[in-house]
Amino acid sequence: MNTTAYNRPKQPEQVRRALLEAAVALAEEQGLGGITVQAVAERAGVTKGGLFHHFANKQALIDAVFDFMLEQMEETLDRLMAEDSGHGCFTRAYVVSTFECCDQALSGQALTISMVTDPALRRRWGKWIDDRLVRHADTDSDPRLRVVRLAADGYWFARVLHEGDHGSETPQVLQARLIAMTREA
Structure with missing residues (x-):
């Protein structure tokens, strides 16, 4: 048993982030089925009670992981758009971030692919992208x-x-081709 969880100073934001990162890693390695309360708590080095302090249940954890991934994408889009402006700047940022996501080890594929079968996640993604398009x-x-x-x-x-x-x-040639198309639109 990990006794450091009982002795470390309280750092709720760091613990919450460690739990989210552990859940993403487990989803990448084992799919959504790999996200169990026990496995996430062990990976993050906290007790199950510590996990439940931050997330009421497994679904709340999955929802938070999805939100965490959307926040990361938002940060990437904002960073890319700060370097660009004008017609098509959001689309160019979207293309670049999508290609970057494909190259990252922890791209959240297990969670994002689950949008295909999970209506609630699909609605959340749809609202997120619709809000950005507005x-x-x-x-x-x-x-x-x-x-x-x-x-x-x-x-x-x-x-x-x-x-x-x-x-x-x-991928670089395809990305460049899509970026060129945004400038022609």
Whole structure:
């Protein structure tokens, strides 16, 4: 048993983040079934009671992990958009962040792929993306930009489903092609 959990100073935000990161890691390694209260608590080095202090139940933990991933994507989009402006800037940031996500070891694929079968997660993703599209309507309402975003989604989905088969173009070439399309729209 890990006794350091009882002796360490209280750092609720660090503990909460450790729990979220542990849940993401377990989902990556084992799928959503790998996210158990016991496994997440052990991975984060806290007691189950410590986990329940932050999350009422497993579903609350999964919801928080999904929100955590959306916050990370939001930070990436904001960072990329700070370096860009004008017509299509949100779509360019979306394309780049989608391609970056495919290259990261802990990209949350198990949780995001679960949106296909989980109506609640699908609704949350839909609301999140719809809110961003409303926010960036001045620069990204062009239907051709929607096609580019859908192509980026398709690239991500294909990478998840076909780990070794990336087609004839490298990811860098495909990303550059999609970015070029945003400037032509």
